[in-house]
Amino acid sequence: MIDRVYSKYPEWFSAPLFRKDVIDVIDSKIQENASANPQITLQSKGRPSGPYESLTDRSKRRITSDIRKDFTPDQLLDATSTSLWTSHEPKKAKIVKAVSLSSPNTLRKLDNAILRKETTMAQYSAEEALALIIDLYLGIEAYRTLRQGALHHGFDLYPSYHEVLKAKSQTYPLNIFVNEMECSVRLQEILDLTAKRILMTYEEDILKKVSKFTIVSKYGMDGSTGYSKYKQRSEEEIDEDNLFLISFIPIRLEGVSEEKTIVIWTNPRPSSTRLCRPIKLLFKKETTELIKVEAGLLEKEVDALTDSSIRLYDLNFRVSHKMFFSMIDGKVMQVIGNIKSSQVCVICQAKPTEMNDLNRVQNREINHEMLKYGLSPLHAYIRFYECILLISYRLDFKKWRASGDNRRKLEEEKKRVQRELRTELGLIVDIPCPGGSGTSNDGNSARRFFDEYEISSRITRVDSTLLKRLGVILKVINTNFEIDSEKFNQYAQETAQLYVEKYPWFYMPKSMHQILIHGGDVISYLLVPIGSLSEEAQETRNKDNKRLRIYHTRKTSRISGNEDLMHGLLASSDPCIVGLRKEPKTNKSSSFSSEVLSLLKEYTWQDEEL
Numbered sequence: 001m002i003d004r005v006y007s008k009y010p011e012w013f014s015a016p017l018f019r020k021d022v023i024d025v026i027d028s029k030i031q032e033n034a035s036a037n038p039q040i041t042l043q044s045k046g047r048p049s050g051p052y053e054s055l056t057d058r059s060k061r062r063i064t065s066d067i068r069k070d071f072t073p074d075q076l077l078d079a080t081s082t083s084l085w086t087s088h089e090p091k092k093a094k095i096v097k098a099v100s101l102s103s104p105n106t107l108r109k110l111d112n113a114i115l116r117k118e119t120t121m122a123q124y125s126a127e128e129a130l131a132l133i134i135d136l137y138l139g140i141e142a143y144r145t146l147r148q149g150a151l152h153h154g155f156d157l158y159p160s161y162h163e164v165l166k167a168k169s170q171t172y173p174l175n176i177f178v179n180e181m182e183c184s185v186r187l188q189e190i191l192d193l194t195a196k197r198i199l200m201t202y203e204e205d206i207l208k209k210v211s212k213f214t215i216v217s218k219y220g221m222d223g224s225t226g227y228s229k230y231k232q233r234s235e236e237e238i239d240e241d242n243l244f245l246i247s248f249i250p251i252r253l254e255g256v257s258e259e260k261t262i263v264i265w266t267n268p269r270p271s272s273t274r275l276c277r278p279i280k281l282l283f284k285k286e287t288t289e290l291i292k293v294e295a296g297l298l299e300k301e302v303d304a305l306t307d308s309s310i311r312l313y314d315l316n317f318r319v320s321h322k323m324f325f326s327m328i329d330g331k332v333m334q335v336i337g338n339i340k341s342s343q344v345c346v347i348c349q350a351k352p353t354e355m356n357d358l359n360r361v362q363n364r365e366i367n368h369e370m371l372k373y374g375l376s377p378l379h380a381y382i383r384f385y386e387c388i389l390l391i392s393y394r395l396d397f398k399k400w401r402a403s404g405d406n407r408r409k410l411e412e413e414k415k416r417v418q419r420e421l422r423t424e425l426g427l428i429v430d431i432p433c434p435g436g437s438g439t440s441n442d443g444n445s446a447r448r449f450f451d452e453y454e455i456s457s458r459i460t461r462v463d464s465t466l467l468k469r470l471g472v473i474l475k476v477i478n479t480n481f482e483i484d485s486e487k488f489n490q491y492a493q494e495t496a497q498l499y500v501e502k503y504p505w506f507y508m509p510k511s512m513h514q515i516l517i518h519g520g521d522v523i524s525y526l527l528v529p530i531g532s533l534s535e536e537a538q539e540t541r542n543k544d545n546k547r548l549r550i551y552h553t554r555k556t557s558r559i560s561g562n563e564d565l566m567h568g569l570l571a572s573s574d575p576c577i578v579g580l581r582k583e584p585k586t587n588k589s590s591s592f593s594s595e596v597l598s599l600l601k602e603y604t605w606q607d608e609e610l
Contacts, residue, residue, distance in 0.1 A: 077096055077097075080096050081093045081096040081097045084096060123156060123157055123158070123159065124157055124158050124159060125159070125167075126159050126163040126164050126166060126167035127167045127576060127577060127580055128580050129143075129158055129159050129163075129164050129167075130164050130167050130168055130571065130577055130580075131577050131578075131580035131581045131582075133164065134571065134572045134577065134581060135581050135582050137547070137551070139551060139552060140161060143158070143161055143164070144161060146158065147160070147161075168567070168571050171193075171197075171570050171571045171574035171576075171577060172193075172567065172570055172571075173185050173186070173189040173190050173192075173193045173570075174189060175189060176563065176566060178559055178562050178563045178566070179559060179562075180234055180235070180236070180238060180557075180558040180559055180562070181236070181238055181282065181283050181284070181558075182280065182281060182282040182283065182562070183280070183281050183562040183563060183565065183566040184279065184280035184281070184282075185278075185279060185280070185566075186301070187248075187279055187298070187301040187302065187305065188301070188304075188305060188306065190248075190277060190279060191215070191217075191248075191305065191308060191321055192308040192309075192310070194215070194250060194277060194575065195213070195215055195308045195310060195319040195321075196308070196310045196312065197574055197575040197576045198215070198250065198253055198265060198575045199213075199310060199312055199317060199319075200312065200575075200576055201265075201575060201576060201579055202264070202265075204313040204315070206264075207312070207313065207315070207317065208315070209257050210255035210256065210257050210262075210264065211255075211256050211257065212255065212256040212318065212320070213253060213254070213255050213264075213317060213318070213319040213320070214253070214254045214255070214319065214320045214321070214322055215250055215252075215253050215254075215319055215320075215321055215322070216250070216251045216252050216253075216254065216322045216323075216324075216528060217248050217249060217250045217251060217321065217322070217323050217324070218248065218249055218251060218270070218323070218324045218325075218326045218327050218528075218532070218533050219246070219247065219248035219249075219279070219298070219302075219323055219324070219325060219326075219327055220246070220247070220248075220325060220326060220327025220328040220332070220535055220538055221244065221245065221246045221247075221291070221294060221295070221298070221327070221328065221332060221538075222244075222245060222286075222327070222328070222329065222332075222535070222538045222539060222542070223242060223243070223244045223245075223285065223286025224242070224243050224245070224542040224545065225241055225242050225243075225285075226241070226546065227240055227241055227242070227243055227283075227545075227546060227549060228240070228546075228549065228550060229241065230555055230558075230561075232555070232557060232558050232561075234558060238283050238558065239283055239284055239285055240283055242283065242284060242285040242286065243281060243282070243283055243542075243545060244281070244282040244283075244284050244285075244286055244290060244294070245278065245280070245281050245282075245538065245541065245542075245545065246278075246279040246280040246281075246282075246294060246298060247276050247277055247278050247279055247327070247538055247541065248276075248277055248279060248323070248327075249267065249270060249275050249276050249277065249327070249537055250267060250275060250277075250575070251266070251267050251270050251528060251532050251533075252265060252266045252267060252528075253265035253266075267532075270480060270531075270532040270533075270534070270537070271378075271478075271531070271532075271534045271536040271537050272537055272540075272584075273537050273540050273541045273544055273573075274572075274573065274578050274581070275537075275573050275575065275578055276537045276538060276541050276569075276573050277569075277570070277573045278566060278569040278570060278573070279298075280294070281545075281562070281565065281566060281569075282294075283562075286331075288335050291331075291332055291335045291336075292335060295332070295335070295336055298325075299325075302323055302325075305321050305323075307319060307320045307321075308320075308321070324372065324374070324526070324528065324533055325372065325373060326372075326373060326374035326533035326534075326535070327533070327534075327535040327537070327538045328373060328374075328376070328535060329376055329379055329535060329539075330342065330346075330376060330379060330510070330511065333346050333370070333373050333376070334346055336373065337367070337370050342510070343509075343510055344510065345361075345510055345513055345514055345518075346367070346370050346373075346514070347366050347367055347370050347371065347514060347518045347521075347522075348361060348364040348365070348366045348367070348517075348518065349364075349367075350364060350513065352507040352508075352510070353507060355507055355508040355509075355510075355513045356500050356504055356507055356508055358493075358496055358497060358500060358517075361513070361517055362493075362517065366518065366521065368525070371518075371521055371522050371525040371526075372525065372526070374522060374526065374530060374533045374534075375477060375514060375515055375519060375522055375530055376511070376534075376535060377474075377477045377478045377530060377531055377533075377534045377535075377536070378443055378478075378534050378535055378536040378539060379511065379535070380474060380477065380511055380512075380515055381443045381446035381447060381450075381474055381478075382441055382442065382443060382446050383509055383511035383512060384446065384450070384470050384474060384511070384512060385441060385445065385446035385449055385450070386441055386509075387506075387508075387509050387512055388449075388456075388460060388462050388467065388470075389417065389429065389430065389441075389460065390506070391460075391462055391503055391506050392413065392417055392459075392460035392461060392462055393410045393413050393414045393417065394406075394410060394413075394506065395413070395461050395462075396409045396413060397409060397410075398505045399505060400505060400506050400507055414430065417429065417459060417460055418430060418431075420459045421449075421456075421459055424455055424459065425448060425449070425452055425455060425456070426448075427445050427448065427449065428440040428445070429441065429445070443536075446474075447474075450467060450470060450471030450474060451471065453467035453468045453471055463498070463502050465498065466495070466498055466499060466502060469491070469494075469495040469498065470495065472491070472593065472595045472596055472599070473488075473491070473492060473495060473515065473516070473519075475592065475593075475596050476488065476596055476599045476600065477515065477519065477530050477531060478531045478534065479529065479531045479592075479596075479600065480529050480531050480532050481529055481531070481600045481601070482529050482600065482601040483523050483529065483530060483599060483600055483601065484599055484600065484601050485520045485521075485523040485524035486520070487598065487599050488519060488520050488523060488599050489519065489520025489521075491599055492515065492516045492517070492519050492520065493516070493517075495516055496508070496516040496517060499512075499516075541569075544569070544572070545565070545569070548564075548565055548568040548569065549561065549565050552564060552565075552568050553565050553568070
């Protein structure tokens, strides 16, 4: 080696230290030492080699190049697997054996699994897991199966159900009264908890800027039927087939900042069940006596309400409450107003035979106390829909009552309208539901009927202009935007006049009369958009009640079942949990027409995406 360097670079060795004869002497000494010590290996080039594990990939390839030339890949894999077994590393041996026997698709999956393993995973929080359980309607065993399946594949995504139960318990008020017939919470306590949970969704910096809070809510009651009966012992007779529910929904959170009232939070879906909070559930049939008793008890609790005192972020907050008793249907409104007939207007007490006399009803004295209960926007769709159908069936003889030969004509026309609406619009009209729980006429059918007013007019032979105007009014009162009461009142009066001109022989239904004649008065009386006060959420909540009672309550006793039902309703409507739940898909394809927008206050919608 020294000879080669000397011959190639002679100028380097011009110094006395590197004379040729001196170098020869040094080289001979090195050879003698190597002969005397065979364990010392002389390398002709490069730095000394370390352990194989510490070498670079390039060095490893250089060292194993001869082995790779002499053996095939399968032989190398078998040798590696066997060597690992003898070295007491069975896991590595199995992996190598699996690689040698796997297809390219399996190897690709293994590679993806390794990449996922290397990716940082964030576990669900207990609150997020609870929101997932509610969205997917999971039971205890279903959640545990899901969690064990993820753990089996190496993913610790979900917290234990014990942790979920801790998070769920935070959604309950302190005191829940329960017996075999009912389960209830105090209104003050559920309002305190709801106020705190809403404030918890905001950062400390935002809350510090507000000096006083007010939560605006709506509340009401409704009965439903069709619940399952269980074989459980009881000391008293209980009507399990019927459930009477009292609940409330927070609509918005207002605050005073710099002497200005601002809206901090708004319920994006005030007609949805997502924030429908239970107050009391009672297994009794909805009767006039029950409505009077429960409405009286509820009004006393509302009158006795005090501000909620909340400790949050080491700060004290006070929240006042403003509540509207608007989540009620016509039956409850009739009982509260002490109106004996269901066909008499609860506001002006006009009878059916008087409602087409517009001059007379417009000059009647009204009960201003009844204006605070709203207009029942959800049921208005169905009542308007049924009114048009009844007019259509009677157009051949144009009388309010049908008897004798007119009854036969009515049935023939009814079958024709049912058949054509089913064929052209897919609507099932006036078909009784199983069990005697109403008919097939529902809100969705009514919406489609008025949206397709031209087709509906052709089939029913009812004036298309009237159908269009009624559809506009229904859309306006079901929006969450503020309505111009003066413009609405004028538009409604003109629609009422058109109705009377076209069909004076058919008495205007009570629900239509209240909206067309008194709608402007109700809108100007209330401080909240009439659509936000709809009873739709409580009506829809009946489906949740039935599902929760069947699949998510204990059947060991009525007390435990009622308690579980209340817990399920509280957890699914908690503001913090609702904020973590998946947003439902909404149909944004339908926009408001110019006629609808003309009846709204411009500043409430001009900056909104409608």
